[in-house]
Amino acid sequence: MVVYNFSAGPAVLPTEVIKRIKEDLPSFDNSGMSVMEISHRSNLFDEVIDQAQQDLKELLQVPDDYHVLFFQGGCTLQFTAAPLNLATEHKKIALLDSGHWADRARDEASRLGIEVDVIDSTKNLHYTQLPALKDLPQDTYDYLHITTNNTIEGTAYNRLPKTGNTPLVADLSSNFLAQDYDFSKFDLMMVGAQKNVGIAGLTIVVVKDDLIGKAKNLPSMIDYELFAKKNSMFNTPPVFAIYVAGLVLKWVKEQGGVKEMDRRNRKKSDLLYDFLDDSKLFTAPVMKQDRSLTNVPFVTGKPELDQELIQQASEVGLLNIKGHRSVGGMRASLYNAMPYIGVEKLVDFLNKFEKDYWGKH
Amino acid sequence: MVVYNFSAGPAVLPTEVIKRIKEDLPSFDNSGMSVMEISHRSNLFDEVIDQAQQDLKELLQVPDDYHVLFFQGGCTLQFTAAPLNLATEHKKIALLDSGHWADRARDEASRLGIEVDVIDSTKNLHYTQLPALKDLPQDTYDYLHITTNNTIEGTAYNRLPKTGNTPLVADLSSNFLAQDYDFSKFDLMMVGAQKNVGIAGLTIVVVKDDLIGKAKNLPSMIDYELFAKKNSMFNTPPVFAIYVAGLVLKWVKEQGGVKEMDRRNRKKSDLLYDFLDDSKLFTAPVMKQDRSLTNVPFVTGKPELDQELIQQASEVGLLNIKGHRSVGGMRASLYNAMPYIGVEKLVDFLNKFEKDYWGKH
Numbered sequence: 001m002v003v004y005n006f007s008a009g010p011a012v013l014p015t016e017v018i019k020r021i022k023e024d025l026p027s028f029d030n031s032g033m034s035v036m037e038i039s040h041r042s043n044l045f046d047e048v049i050d051q052a053q054q055d056l057k058e059l060l061q062v063p064d065d066y067h068v069l070f071f072q073g074g075c076t077l078q079f080t081a082a083p084l085n086l087a088t089e090h091k092k093i094a095l096l097d098s099g100h101w102a103d104r105a106r107d108e109a110s111r112l113g114i115e116v117d118v119i120d121s122t123k124n125l126h127y128t129q130l131p132a133l134k135d136l137p138q139d140t141y142d143y144l145h146i147t148t149n150n151t152i153e154g155t156a157y158n159r160l161p162k163t164g165n166t167p168l169v170a171d172l173s174s175n176f177l178a179q180d181y182d183f184s185k186f187d188l189m190m191v192g193a194q195k196n197v198g199i200a201g202l203t204i205v206v207v208k209d210d211l212i213g214k215a216k217n218l219p220s221m222i223d224y225e226l227f228a229k230k231n232s233m234f235n236t237p238p239v240f241a242i243y244v245a246g247l248v249l250k251w252v253k254e255q256g257g258v259k260e261m262d263r264r265n266r267k268k269s270d271l272l273y274d275f276l277d278d279s280k281l282f283t284a285p286v287m288k289q290d291r292s293l294t295n296v297p298f299v300t301g302k303p304e305l306d307q308e309l310i311q312q313a314s315e316v317g318l319l320n321i322k323g324h325r326s327v328g329g330m331r332a333s334l335y336n337a338m339p340y341i342g343v344e345k346l347v348d349f350l351n352k353f354e355k356d357y358w359g360k361h
Numbered sequence: 362m363v364v365y366n367f368s369a370g371p372a373v374l375p376t377e378v379i380k381r382i383k384e385d386l387p388s389f390d391n392s393g394m395s396v397m398e399i400s401h402r403s404n405l406f407d408e409v410i411d412q413a414q415q416d417l418k419e420l421l422q423v424p425d426d427y428h429v430l431f432f433q434g435g436c437t438l439q440f441t442a443a444p445l446n447l448a449t450e451h452k453k454i455a456l457l458d459s460g461h462w463a464d465r466a467r468d469e470a471s472r473l474g475i476e477v478d479v480i481d482s483t484k485n486l487h488y489t490q491l492p493a494l495k496d497l498p499q500d501t502y503d504y505l506h507i508t509t510n511n512t513i514e515g516t517a518y519n520r521l522p523k524t525g526n527t528p529l530v531a532d533l534s535s536n537f538l539a540q541d542y543d544f545s546k547f548d549l550m551m552v553g554a555q556k557n558v559g560i561a562g563l564t565i566v567v568v569k570d571d572l573i574g575k576a577k578n579l580p581s582m583i584d585y586e587l588f589a590k591k592n593s594m595f596n597t598p599p600v601f602a603i604y605v606a607g608l609v610l611k612w613v614k615e616q617g618g619v620k621e622m623d624r625r626n627r628k629k630s631d632l633l634y635d636f637l638d639d640s641k642l643f644t645a646p647v648m649k650q651d652r653s654l655t656n657v658p659f660v661t662g663k664p665e666l667d668q669e670l671i672q673q674a675s676e677v678g679l680l681n682i683k684g685h686r687s688v689g690g691m692r693a694s695l696y697n698a699m700p701y702i703g704v705e706k707l708v709d710f711l712n713k714f715e716k717d718y719w720g721k722h
Contacts (some may be wrong), residue, residue, distance in 0.1 A: 003393030003394065005393075007398070010600055012398050013397060021386060022383060022387065025382060025383040026379045026383065032680070033373070036605070037368070037373050039681055040371065040561065072433035073433045073434050073438070073582045076596040112580070194600075199600070200597045200599050201433060201562040201601065217472050219441040220469060236553065237561065239371055239560070241562055317393065319393070
């Protein structure tokens, strides 16, 4: 059975990428070794990592004064790394509380004894819209932290907040390379790879050079300066995950880059949102101006009916549409590798489910 | 060409494991998804991670009061994690300086402001033998840190130091499951997977329950208590790397477990050491009582000749025998997945190289 995997992450990869991974086993590039067995100090791997960095910078169209760094530990470790590396002057950061992952960033920074000012929060609205940034006081914060796309709540910044001279640090994990931004507006981007750039176990940090080197004597594995100097190879990097990311980046380039991904993802998510908004059974709770292109939560309002729907969907190959345990209902993640036909199948299924429901009620 | 990969890590994997990874693409366990695309919150992955933990405990034959935790960031991150989690009473640790990685552990702990007493060092002997532990003062240190096998220097503890009541914390990365120990003597084992347990990007920590929960308010990604509570899934774990580790652990069990690996590795390393000791051209610099089963450094004493040898070896498929840049010469890593025939081929090659050399000199 052909399946469509709507998982929020780890998530579907392009079929061409899976095919290539399989073809590269057991011998990568005629080396007689798989990519899992090659030394990170080899020429073979140098080519892989250098090409991935180059492709990423090309896709983001950021100037030369950005470094692409590869870490481990997810954005959760970056929630520790970013404040330790950057919050050196004011020892105070600002944060827009847009949901679970923004709150996690707040929590990790707070544990370090760094002051976190939550400038605005939409918690009391169940995060169905985004917090706003009015005038950010200048020369007060080492940076502003935002989450561009809220995986669980299904919101995304369609316009970036204006921070003046305060650096903008963003967790882009769930709409990175899937929604188009002027990426040069970010001073630091942190990205968990397992949604749009590959597999779990790789964290990408794209950081402006002038933010590097502010802190000294940090634990090595979160030291931006050290990682920049050692080309992300102070110790053994996650070789296979970087190789997969390289394949995905190449695929995004071949598809037409971030603008084309954005166009396709709008088309995919419009199809689903339009259906949900017209439906008498389903509700998409997020305010229209803040809706995510990549994560679409929806509910029937009846938990048992949601459960039945998720089960039936799974039986016809529409997998992992269960909402996050903290919000319930359903969620369809429409990352870059999800084809349009997958969303069509989902909408057809939901349509039929609704008709059957009204037939019985 | 059949190649033999003597890389120190990332290193050769069992051919059966590579074959299985390939077979599991593009659909893992008839799910229609590859293992790289499945959610870490799925039943599919629960089985993978639970089985890996169970197999590892079985292989180590440790009692029930040990937790198996999966981290990211290598032992370098554990060099930060272990002192922050464990050095809470005396805020002081003891360390045996047996080489590069022991010194790295010292450095990372020192950065945290934790006092590190280097009890003994063999640095002045170029680490060609191991530092000794005489009487460790009791009730003085939160733990003693050792490196059971020194990947770069080629030494290994064949008998574990007696620490009395002081917990023994060990970095076993390069001889884990390759050399037999009474693993219940360790209070904490830290292991980078990319040598004997799979691919880079996974760090295994096996820790006694009574060492968990001593520290509060740590960064989540290094918090042993949190990882124990969340079964290593506080955030997205490196799913693919855990899957590969599971395959390798299953393979080690099928081969006969750690005792059998130890027996085979002794046979492999004896073959190479015996040749080197008999040779008039090559020297194995490590004292016999401290020699590693898994990493065998050797030199000709002539850097240009070493270079020529490494090149010629590579041309006949004996790959990655270049020594670490800090010590030069050659190094053959004979991890579990290196078959006996690979070592035979290497010895044959070295033998022929030596004969050719004496023919010309």
